[in-house]
Amino acid sequence: MDCLGVSSVQNLQALSALLSTQQDDDDDDDEEIRNATACGQLGPGHIGPPPKKDKDKEESTAYVKKNSKDIWSEEEVAEGSQYDDLADPRPQPEYEIILKQSVGTEDLFLGLSGKDPSSMCCEAMLVKIKLPDTKATDVVLDVKEKFLDLRTPKYKLGLHLPHPIHSHEGKAQFFSEREELEVTLLLNRSMDFISVQ
Incomplete structure (x- = not known):
């Protein structure tokens, strides 16, 4: 056959x-x-002419080092690595990441906007950080596009975010009764203009 x-x-x-x-x-x-x-x-x-085999050129196309004296490029270094301090004895606090979406009755009952429960339809990220024995004035928070850095006298958190965010848009609120910091960050999705339906 x-x-x-x-x-x-x-x-x-x-x-x-x-x-x-x-x-x-x-x-x-x-x-x-x-x-x-x-x-x-x-x-x-x-199909076509046989490929030429060049034994001298055995470079990987995935990684090509530039002809400079740098030992790494900026693309290889993860954002927020300057905050990593292995000698810092402060523990990392407990945290939780929750993805949020704005849903109205037209979405819930009629499905008019095409939103679904997946993370593709989420607009914001809520990071809940438990900070026992901490006051709001002790918290130092720095948010980058893919990294959240939190410092207090007792705790240190360097968190690589699962999605890029708008670093200048968002809010943080400290709840003294729960001893918890809530940071709401708006997601920065490059393909948001495409309607997925």
Whole structure:
């Protein structure tokens, strides 16, 4: 049973004959043998001239180092790595990340806006951080596009955010009775202008 079909194999052989400079006069028996073996031998990589093999060039295209004296590029360093201090003995507080969306009755009952419960339809991220024995005046908070840095005299949190956010839009609120800080951050999605339905 031919995997390409007799006509496809014949078309490939005709194309090969046109591209090659030699013309072979083979018998019908030889052609049948070639048809039977061509199914396992020919593939998409056999079309066109054979690839040139350069043994000197063995670079990976995934990582190409620039010709400079830098040992890393800025793209390789994660945002917020300047805040990492392994010698800091302060513990990391408990935190929770919750994704939020604005939903009205037209979304809930009628589904008019096309929103669904997935994270693709969320507009904001709520980060709840438990800070026992801490006052609101002790909290130092710095928010970048992909990193949240929180410092208090007793706690330290360097949090890489799961989604990029608008670093200048958001709000933080400290609840003294719960000893908890809530940081609401608006998500920055590059493909928001596309309606996914």
